[in-house]
Amino acid sequence: MKPSSFLRTGLFAAVLLAPAAFARHPAAAQAATGSPAMAARVKTEFLHAWTNYRRYAWGHDELRPLSRTPHDWYGTSLLMTPVDALDTLVLMGLKKEADEDRELIAARLDFDQDIYVKNFEITIRLLGGLLSGYQLTGDERLLRKAEDLGNRLLPAFDSPTGLPYVFVNLKTGKTRGVESNPAETGTLLLEFGTLSKLTGKPVYYDKAKRALVETYKRTSKIGLVGVGLNVETGKWIDTDASVSGGIDSYYEYLWKCWRLFGDPDCKAMWDASIPAVNRYLADEVDGRLWYGHADMDTGARKATEYGALDAFFPAVLALSGDVGRAARLQDSSMRMWNLHGIEPEVLDYRTLKIPYAGYELRPEIVESTYYLLHYTHDPRYLAMGRALFRDFVKHDRAANGYAALKSVVTMEKRDAMESFALAETFKYYYLLFAPQALDFDAVTFNTEAHPLRRTWAAEAVPR
Numbered sequence: 230m231k232p233s234s235f236l237r238t239g240l241f242a243a244v245l246l247a248p249a250a251f252a253r254h255p256a257a258a259q260a261a262t263g264s265p266a267m268a269a270r271v272k273t274e275f276l277h278a279w280t281n282y283r284r285y286a287w288g289h290d291e292l293r294p295l296s297r298t299p300h301d302w303y304g305t306s307l308l309m310t311p312v313d314a315l316d317t318l319v320l321m322g323l324k325k326e327a328d329e330d331r332e333l334i335a336a337r338l339d340f341d342q343d344i345y346v347k348n349f350e351i352t353i354r355l356l357g358g359l360l361s362g363y364q365l366t367g368d369e370r371l372l373r374k375a376e377d378l379g380n381r382l383l384p385a386f387d388s389p390t391g392l393p394y395v396f397v398n399l400k401t402g403k404t405r406g407v408e409s410n411p412a413e414t415g416t417l418l419l420e421f422g423t424l425s426k427l428t429g430k431p432v433y434y435d436k437a438k439r440a441l442v443e444t445y446k447r448t449s450k451i452g453l454v455g456v457g458l459n460v461e462t463g464k465w466i467d468t469d470a471s472v473s474g475g476i477d478s479y480y481e482y483l484w485k486c487w488r489l490f491g492d493p494d495c496k497a498m499w500d501a502s503i504p505a506v507n508r509y510l511a512d513e514v515d516g517r518l519w520y521g522h523a524d525m526d527t528g529a530r531k532a533t534e535y536g537a538l539d540a541f542f543p544a545v546l547a548l549s550g551d552v553g554r555a556a557r558l559q560d561s562s563m564r565m566w567n568l569h570g571i572e573p574e575v576l577d578y579r580t581l582k583i584p585y586a587g588y589e590l591r592p593e594i595v596e597s598t599y600y601l602l603h604y605t606h607d608p609r610y611l612a613m614g615r616a617l618f619r620d621f622v623k624h625d626r627a628a629n630g631y632a633a634l635k636s637v638v639t640m641e642k643r644d645a646m647e648s649f650a651l652a653e654t655f656k657y658y659y660l661l662f663a664p665q666a667l668d669f670d671a672v673t674f675n676t677e678a679h680p681l682r683r684t685w686a687a688e689a690v691p692r
């Protein structure tokens with residue numbers, strides 16, 4: 230395997246991305262080649278976040294950027310930021326920093342710890358990060374860590390239904406947490422499946438796929454899933470349906486497991502699910518398209534709320550071929566962002582009131598901008614990216630890193646810099662302005678923006 234053959238650089242990229250048609254449409258050509266000046270700015274700002282993590286929290290999970298103190302999720306470090314940020318460092322061409330990061334991971338990342346970890350978060354951030362880091366660098370040590378982690382997470386799936394428990398102890402394999410949701414039970418297959426393909430051991434794929442299928446099997450008669458289910462009884466405990474937190478990436482993985490693995494069951498589950506999402510969750514208000522909440526059994530509207538997390542949905546719509554809805558929904562996401570100059574966690578799109586005003590440095594709106602630019606070559610998405618990044622720097626840059634906001638109304642900062650800011654937010658900004666850095670069509674991003682590449686023989690070729 231050539232580890233980094235899906236990286237694109239320099240002239241080669243320009244040739245690949247500049248077909249003759251672009252010569253007749255200079256704006257489209259510019260969209261396809263991004264903006265080197267903006268990419269350089271993003272890299273500088275990413276380095277501001279990374280070097281402050283390096284200075285004040287090296288070896289810990291995360292930096293608290295206001296107090297300049299480290300934070301570990303479970304009292305002991307699992308190197309959340311170093312693992313989550315590794316492929317961003319590689320894609321930005323920051324070789325010295327990436328090499329140093331890899332050595333830290335190789336020397337210090339130890340999963341043999343008596344702690345209960347959240348299966349979903351550890352899978353998307355660490356398993357995903359290790360696998361993409363391995364594919365980008367060819368460093369076998371990362372694959373071995375991923376396999377060790379995968380083995381330690383497997384007991385999570387040992388419930389009567391096959392739906393994973395929320396927490397698993399990395400040392401003992403004991404489990405906890407029976408109340409889960411589709412995002413947590415159904416957003417595992419890209420990572421576990423890739424681990425199977427790279428190690429030749431089917432167990433990971435099989436367990437994660439069963440969890441996804443068991444989630445799907447609980448779809449209501451009208452085709453929706455709720456936001457809470459018990460992994461032991463398999464019964465719903467909360468029937469609120471949406472594309473928001475708790476459900477979001479379940480839909481994302483239905484399409485993406487088809488895209489990455491060519492698994493026809495995934496395509497069939499997506500095809501059977503998306504019509505109900507578009508029928509019951511989509512909502513037209515004053516000519517704008519939103520996706521709100523409805524009861525999974527009746528389809529009755531329960532809330533007209535949309536937020537920072539929902540803003541991933543244009544990306545998935547575009548990826549699955551529905552660029553029309555994707556573009557309209559992205560315009561609504563921008564409306565949400567522009568109300569205060571940064572998007573809130575949740576907006577009531579009918580009243581324009583804000584039930585949750587925080588901003589966690591989330592990436593979804595940028596992710597969708599990147600996907601839409603890729604599929605449309607419309608330069609308005611470059612302009613959108615410029616505006617988003619301008620606001621992001623203005624309000625979230627702190628003296629020692631990037632900080633979440635307590636409120637997008639007051640713009641008061643919060644002492645937190647989640648690892649996904651480095652794994653996702655900065656990465657999507659960078660790729661938007663430097664699309665030639667990665668061959669979009671050769672990879673499938675996991676929900677934490679870790680690009681995974683099908684290096685194995687495909688059983689079927691989607692799209």
Ligand code: DMJ
Pocket residue numbers: 353478538591592593649653676677678
């Ligand atoms: C990330 O951990 C992932 O993108 C997840 O799917 C949703 N939440 C955060 C980013 O907002």
